[in-house]
Amino acid sequence: MSIWSLMNYAAWAVSAVIYFWLLKDFFKTNREYSEDVLMGTYVEEEVDVTGEGGQG
C-alpha cells in the first residue's frame, strides 16, 4: 500500500474521530441542559454608536 493510499485512510480516520467527538458533545449537551437554558435568548441592548464598545 502506498503512502498516498495510507493518507486517504488517515483522512477518513481523522474525520471519523472529529465527527464522533462532535456528535458525542452534541448529545451530551442536549441531555445535560434543559431546553430553557439552551434556547437562544436575545437581550436587547442599546446600539453602541460611539465605538467605545464593551466586553459582553
Added chain:
Amino acid sequence: MSEEFVSISIQEEQQTGGRLIKVLGPVHIWALGVGIVLVGEFMGWNFTIAKGGTLGSIIACWLIGLLYVSLIMVNTEIGSVIPEAGGQYAMAKYLMGPLAAFNVGVMIVFEYTMLEAADSLVVGELMHSLNPELQPLPWIILGLAILTALNYRGVYATLTVNFVITAIAYVTIFILLFATQFWSPDASLINFPDLMSGLPYGWLGILGALQFGIWFYLGIEGTALTAEECRSTGRSLPVGAMIGMVSLLIGATITWFVCSGLVQWEVLGSSVYPLYDAALATNYSFVIWALFVGTILSCLASANGCINDSSRGWFSMARDTLIPRWFGAVHPKYHTPYRAIVFLAPIAISFGFTGLLDQVITFSIISGTIIYVLMGYMGLKFRQMYPLGTIERGYTSPWHPFPSVFLLILAILVLVATFLGYWINLLAAFVFYNICSIWFVFHRYKFVDPHTLIKAHWPRPKGY
C-alpha cells in the same frame, strides 16, 4: 478540579447559556467577509474573460465592485441598528415582514451552504492534483469535519483562524504581483502589449461577464450575520466591512492585471485555477508553491466563513420561530448555535458528494443575487420608514438614494445576465423558493410568534 470551581462554571454557563457572546472586533469582521470571498479571486472570476475578453472582464470587475460598494453601504447602515444575528434576514424581518424574511433566510442558508460545498469540492480536487492516488472524497470530508468542529467550538477561535489563513492567501496574490516585476517594462513578465484583448463578443459580452464578475466579491455581505457577536456593532461592522471591501477591490484588480498579463486570454477564460496558472507562467517554484498554498487556504477560509454564516442564518430563523425553535439552541459552554451547525453539516457534505461544482455554485450565486435585489429595495424602504434623525445609526450611508438605486439596477442586470446563460438554474431557483414560500404560508406561519419575531424596540415608522 474542585467541586466549587465546577459549581461556579455551571452557574456561569446557566447565566450565559442560550446567548451568543460579544467577542468579535473589526479584524474578525474583515476575516469573515474577505475570507468567504477571496476564493473568488483564485478561481471563477476568469469566466468573465471568456465572455468579455480582458477589457470586458475589468469593466465587469469594477461595475460589480460598484454593486458591492453600494451593497456594503446599505447593508452596513441597516445592520448597524440591528445588532442581531441573521444579517439580511433580520433586516427583511423588520422592513418586509415574515414571508420575505423567511425567503431571505433560506436564501442565505443555501448561498453559504452551497458555497461551502463548492469550496470543499475544490480542496478535494487540489489534493487529487498533488497525486492521482489521493482521492478527493476523504479530503472533502476531512476539510468539512475540521471546519465544522472549529465553528462548533467558538466564534472567536473560528474567525481568528480565518484571519490568519485569509491574510496568508491574500499576501500570495502580492507575491505573484511582485514576482512579475511589473514596475520595469524591460524586465517585467507582464505582456503589456496584449494586456487588452478588446471585446470579442461586443457589448453583450460585458453583460455576460457581469454574472461571473460576482465571483470577485460574493459573500462580503455575510459580515452582517455576526452583528450580534460584535463587541461594538456600530464600530466593528462598518470598519471591518469597509476595509474588507477595499481589500477586495485591490485584490480583484491585481488578480485581473497579473493573470491577463501572464496568461493568454483564450487560455485564461477556461482555466480552473487562473491565479495558479499565472504563477506557473512565471516559472518561479517559490511563487508556484505560494499560489498553490494560497488557493487551498482561500478555499478553507471561505468554507469556514460559510459554516459560520449559514448557521447564524438558520439559528436566527429558528429563534424567531420561522422554523422549528429547536434549532435555535446555543451551546452553553461554547456559545455557538451548535444545533444549526451540526444540522447543516450533512447538507453541505451531501452537496459535496454530488461533485457538480458548476451547478452548486450557480445556485449559490442566484440566491445571493436575489438577496441583493431585495437589499436595494430595503435600502430605499429603510430611509422612507426611518428618515435620518428618527433612529440612531452606527453608520450613515452617503449619497442616498444612489447606493440603493445602483444596487437595485446592477443586481437586476446580473439576474438578466444569469438568465442568458443559466436560465434553467434561475427558473429552478424561483420554483424552489416559491415552494418554500407555499410551505411557510400554509404550514409554518401559524406557529410564528409575533412577539418573539420582533425584538428591537424601534420608534413607530414614519407613515404607520
